[in-house]
Amino acid sequence: MVPHEPWSTPRAAGIISEHTHLEGATLPILHALQEAFGYVDEQAVPLIADALNLSRAEVHGCITFYHDFRRAPAGRHQVKLCRAEACQAMGSDALHANILAGLGIDWHGTTSDGRITVEPVYCLGLCANGPGALVDDLPVARLTADGLEAALNEVAS
Known part of the structure; x- marks a missing residue:
């Protein structure tokens, strides 16, 4: 970052x-x-x-x-979660709800400690390996809540 x-x-x-x-x-x-x-x-x-x-x-x-323009500072780490149909077919809606609830934020939100901002995106090209995400521009395929935390730890080190 x-x-x-x-x-x-x-x-x-x-x-x-x-x-x-x-x-x-x-x-x-x-x-x-x-x-x-x-x-x-x-x-x-x-x-x-x-x-x-x-x-x-x-x-x-x-x-x-233009959705890429932010009107407030982003968190130290930016997480983009794919909301396209292929990822939805792999259960991304429930996963996203769990991730957002666990972070205590909604879409476009930043955690209270300023660590993470979560944005929706519509297709990352990881369709065959969904659900997909980007964590500080690092692609994450077959995303799980634990996988997201591992990716955040990787980019933080």
Whole structure:
């Protein structure tokens, strides 16, 4: 997991100004902010809107439309659980419910200790070996609750 710098309005303004010359600059700006900070802070919305002569609603709509943009910092480890049909056929719905309940969070949530954020994804290409997951970009096939904990321990070491 790449560490991110803490949110800073002056740094965000600099990132925005570095990208305003690009055609269709909204997405490159959002990607650059997320790369730097790990999320797109709400304070960025008026900065982007002003820089690109857009409404705040247009910028907010772009952030919320694309599921990869986070509006809050993620946990130290990101777990993406496949919700596609092949994984569902292998019992992923019940497994996901157990995992989420065990962590005390819902989809898109982060554990209270900031350790884990869980996101749904729709197909990881592990269909023949479902249920599948990504743990900090490490693919996990034939996922079980114990397998998830083992993968988390592996990426933490």
